[in-house]
Amino acid sequence: MAAEKMGMEEGLLVVSGTMGNLVSLLAHCNRGDEAIVGNLSHIFLYEAGGMSALGGIHSHQVPNQLDGTILLEDIESAIHKEDNVHLAPTRLICLENTHNRCYGAPLTPKYTQTVEGLAKKYGLKFHIDGARIFNAAVALRCDVRKLVKGANSVTFCLSKGLSAPIGSIICGSAEFIHRARRMRKLVGGGMRQAGIIAAAGIVALEEMIDRLAEDHENAKRLAEGISRIPELLIDVKRVKTNILYFDLAPDASIKPSDFLKGLNEKGVKILMVGARRFRAVTHYGIDSEDIEATLNAIREILAEAS
Numbered sequence: 543m544a545a546e547k548m549g550m551e552e553g554l555l556v557v558s559g560t561m562g563n564l565v566s567l568l569a570h571c572n573r574g575d576e577a578i579v580g581n582l583s584h585i586f587l588y589e590a591g592g593m594s595a596l597g598g599i600h601s602h603q604v605p606n607q608l609d610g611t612i613l614l615e616d617i618e619s620a621i622h623k624e625d626n627v628h629l630a631p632t633r634l635i636c637l638e639n640t641h642n643r644c645y646g647a648p649l650t651p652k653y654t655q656t657v658e659g660l661a662k663k664y665g666l667k668f669h670i671d672g673a674r675i676f677n678a679a680v681a682l683r684c685d686v687r688k689l690v691k692g693a694n695s696v697t698f699c700l701s702k703g704l705s706a707p708i709g710s711i712i713c714g715s716a717e718f719i720h721r722a723r724r725m726r727k728l729v730g731g732g733m734r735q736a737g738i739i740a741a742a743g744i745v746a747l748e749e750m751i752d753r754l755a756e757d758h759e760n761a762k763r764l765a766e767g768i769s770r771i772p773e774l775l776i777d778v779k780r781v782k783t784n785i786l787y788f789d790l791a792p793d794a795s796i797k798p799s800d801f802l803k804g805l806n807e808k809g810v811k812i813l814m815v816g817a818r819r820f821r822a823v824t825h826y827g828i829d830s831e832d833i834e835a836t837l838n839a840i841r842e843i844l845a846e847a848s
């Protein structure tokens with residue numbers, strides 16, 4: 543079902559998005575190969591260095607732009623084009639859609655296709671970390687197939703916005719999935735209990751995709767509310783899906799850690815991701831009233847501190 547939705551030959555169920563990316567990279571690359579990744583990508587920053595620790599795969603990090611893309615010229619210049627004894631052979635290019643650290647930015651089909659063209663030109667594999675790819679499809683109002691067209695593999699999460707309690711999927715060609723299945727076994731991800739997880743995954747795929755638009759509206763509503771609070775700084779324009787980041791202004795009357803503590807005490811759970819920076823994510827079960835309650839909680843905390 544997942545493969546058909548992606549327009550790919552086969553799919554493979556794994557426990558987590560991290561396992562999906564790891565298994566994909568292990569199936570694409572040999573030890574000593576190089577994979578091009580964004581310097582703000584989840585694969586590079588938040589997956590315990592699994593590609594190198596377990597796969598012996600060397601990461602070549604190139605800068606992510608604010609919109610989650612990587613400049614084509616940066617990718618092209620990172621590719622090792624000749625057989626030079628000093629260089630690790632480039633094997634793979636990875637993109638992330640939507641881009642977690644870049645405000646949940648969706649990458650467009652047009653951009654993705656130009657990267658695919660580059661991969662083709664140099665005979666490289668192309669993997670998309672699409673943990674939230676359905677958020678991108680909904681935000682851009684396009685069929686998800688267009689966002690993964692030409693990619694050799696994509697991973698996406700049944701959990702997160704799609705709301706399943708657990709599970710991620712890898713999709714790709716039959717030949718690729720055959721190799722990925724062995725790698726999944728190798729990392730301990732082959733499960734006798736897969737049907738229980740898959741059952742929830744079917745509900746996620748059938749019922750939870752279209753409603754992601756609500757999460758995006760709620761994120762926008764929260765961002766606009768935050769933008770009206772003088773002690774908080776946010777770039778509302780960048781909020782296109784269900785993730786937003788904001789900063790506590792340097793002259794705010796409260797310490798960032800106390801601000802977080804105050805929110806937690808009022809039942810609002812957000813992540814602190816920098817000295818003064820916070821991340822909020824909207825999802826199933828958070829409705830517009832919760833957004834108002836969150837904004838009220840923020841205003842109360844700041845009023846009490848001033």
Ligand SMILES: *Cc1c(COP(=O)(O)O)cnc(C)c1O
Binds near residue numbers: 559640673
């Ligand atoms: C969450 C996430 C993952 C990893 O998923 P887990 O299920 O938490 O392991 C990978 N990539 C991106 C972009 C993510 O946001």
